[in-house]
Amino acid sequence: MSNLHRRKYAGTLFICWQQLNMMARKLSSCLLLCVYLLTVVFSMVSAQYCSRRCRCEGTKMDCSHGGHPGFPPEDLIPSSTETFLMNDNQMIAVSLIAVSRLPNLLELSLEDNSITTLERSPFRLRPNLQILRLGGNKISQVVRDAFRGLSQLLKLFLDRNNIETVEAFAGIDSPSSLEILDLQRNKLTSIATSTFTGVPLLTELNLSSNNISTIKDGSFSGLKKLRVLYLHSNQILRLTNETFMGLSSLKSLVLANNKIQNLPDMVFNGAIALEFLDLVSNGISKITRKTFSGLFNLTALYLDSNNISTVEDGAFRDLVTLHTLSLFTNSLQDISASTFIGLAPDDRTDNTGLEVLYVSRNRLTTVRREDFARLTKLTF
Numbered sequence: 001m002s003n004l005h006r007r008k009y010a011g012t013l014f015i016c017w018q019q020l021n022m023m024a025r026k027l028s029s030c031l032l033l034c035v036y037l038l039t040v041v042f043s044m045v046s047a048q049y050c051s052r053r054c055r056c057e058g059t060k061m062d063c064s065h066g067g068h069p070g071f072p073p074e075d076l077i078p079s080s081t082e083t084f085l086m087n088d089n090q091m092i093a094v095s096l097i098a099v100s101r102l103p104n105l106l107e108l109s110l111e112d113n114s115i116t117t118l119e120r121s122p123f124r125l126r127p128n129l130q131i132l133r134l135g136g137n138k139i140s141q142v143v144r145d146a147f148r149g150l151s152q153l154l155k156l157f158l159d160r161n162n163i164e165t166v167e168a169f170a171g172i173d174s175p176s177s178l179e180i181l182d183l184q185r186n187k188l189t190s191i192a193t194s195t196f197t198g199v200p201l202l203t204e205l206n207l208s209s210n211n212i213s214t215i216k217d218g219s220f221s222g223l224k225k226l227r228v229l230y231l232h233s234n235q236i237l238r239l240t241n242e243t244f245m246g247l248s249s250l251k252s253l254v255l256a257n258n259k260i261q262n263l264p265d266m267v268f269n270g271a272i273a274l275e276f277l278d279l280v281s282n283g284i285s286k287i288t289r290k291t292f293s294g295l296f297n298l299t300a301l302y303l304d305s306n307n308i309s310t311v312e313d314g315a316f317r318d319l320v321t322l323h324t325l326s327l328f329t330n331s332l333q334d335i336s337a338s339t340f341i342g343l344a345p346d347d348r349t350d351n352t353g354l355e356v357l358y359v360s361r362n363r364l365t366t367v368r369r370e371d372f373a374r375l376t377k378l379t380f
């Protein structure tokens with residue numbers, strides 16, 4: 001090969017190499033762009049991706065019954081999630097989820113796990129939460145700042161735990177927007193005057209199936225909006241005329257299955273809007289003329305399975321809207337027309353008239369026709 005040829009050949013090679021190089025550079029910048037685009041797409045997709053052993057549907061993510069020891073990795077929880085269920089898993093504590101995650105979360109359900117503690121405000125990064133379910137865990141103390149930061153919380157379920165002390169509804173860290181609080185089936189033994197001072201908007205409170213024996217006077221007095229109060233299946237021995245002070249909106253009060261023996265005069269005076277009152281299965285022996293004073297809106301009164309032997313004449317006279325009176329299984333020996341004063345229909349007093357009366361399983365010896373003669377609305 002001549003020198004000329006060799007140079008020409010080298011020149012061609014050089015040009016070729018240059019062009020290849022340029023192409024490679026273009027290709028690599030193209031590749032970089034592709035990688036970047038892929039990353040963006042992947043992160044968008046992965047935010048929509050549902051973690052293993054979970055079901056994602058619409059705005060709901062359900063990781064129940066999956067044996068999860070904690071929340072799934074954050075990037076596997078769709079950011080659109082509004083309802084997040086983690087029931088029946090193996091969680092023993094509540095870890096924080098980063099605040100930027102789950103901006104839309106409204107309902108969190110952690111029922112039937114083994115959570116023991118609510119210390120260090122585990123929900124504080126979830127300020128939009130409206131419903132929180134923690135039933136069926138192993139919580140024994142509801143510490144003061146357990147629900148700090150939950151300024152939108154409406155419903156809180158703490159049923160079926162081992163709760164002995166409750167401090168979270170008293171101070172400035174209380175979820176003050178709370179409307180429904182379920183504490184049934186725990187181990188509370190007493191209610192103090194401060195217990196519920198931080199949750200003034202409560203409409204429903206369930207304290208049933210605890211071991212409550214004492215309720216301090218005025219403990220519910222800040223609950224002006226409370227409509228339903230469940231206190232059944234406890235160990236309550238004593239009520240005073242100030243136990244229910246301030247419950248001006250209360251419609252329904254359930255005190256069944258306690259150990260109440262004595263109902264003091266005007267005991268329900270603080271709850272004169274009452275419509276439904278259940279005192280079944282206590283040890284009440286006497287109803288006086290003043291026991292139910294002022295309950296003009298009461299429509300149903302259940303006094304079954306007590307030890308009632310005495311009902312003073314006119315004991316029900318204020319109960320002008322009473323529809324049902326139940327006195328099953330007591331020790332009544334005598335009733336008469338005066339027992340039912342106030343229960344007959346009467347236009348002058350807007351009295352609607354008793355419709356349903358149960359008096360079976362007592363010790364009545366005589367029942368006279370005239371005892372019921374004025375109860376003309378009675379159908380049962």
Ligand SMILES: *[C@@H]1O[C@H](CO)[C@@H](O)[C@H](O)[C@H]1NC(C)=O
Nearest residue numbers: 180181182184204205206230
């Ligand atoms: C307990 O209270 C909650 C909230 O008020 C209510 O949803 C639930 O039905 C109550 N349970 C019982 C057994 O009364």
Ligand SMILES: *[C@@H]1O[C@H](CO)[C@@H](O)[C@H](O)[C@H]1NC(C)=O
Nearest residue numbers: 187188189210211212213235
């Ligand atoms: C309920 O409280 C009493 C003391 O007031 C205690 O002796 C009893 O063991 C408690 N019962 C339960 C089931 O915790």
Ligand SMILES: *[C@@H]1O[C@H](CO)[C@@H](O)[C@H](O)[C@H]1NC(C)=O
Nearest residue numbers: 240241242245264266269270
């Ligand atoms: C409760 O009864 C006592 C007397 O036994 C009385 O001094 C007190 O004023 C009553 N309280 C209310 C709120 O009626």
Ligand SMILES: *[C@@H]1O[C@H](CO)[C@@H](O)[C@H](O)[C@H]1NC(C)=O
Nearest residue numbers: 248249271272273274296297
């Ligand atoms: C009793 O019921 C009437 C009619 O529903 C209502 O206007 C009144 O405010 C109620 N009384 C109380 C004390 O809530």
Ligand SMILES: *[C@@H]1O[C@H](CO)[C@@H](O)[C@H](O)[C@H]1NC(C)=O
Nearest residue numbers: 261283284285307308309331
């Ligand atoms: C029922 O009341 C009578 C008195 O009227 C009393 O002697 C008896 O001990 C009471 N029984 C129960 C189970 O409280």
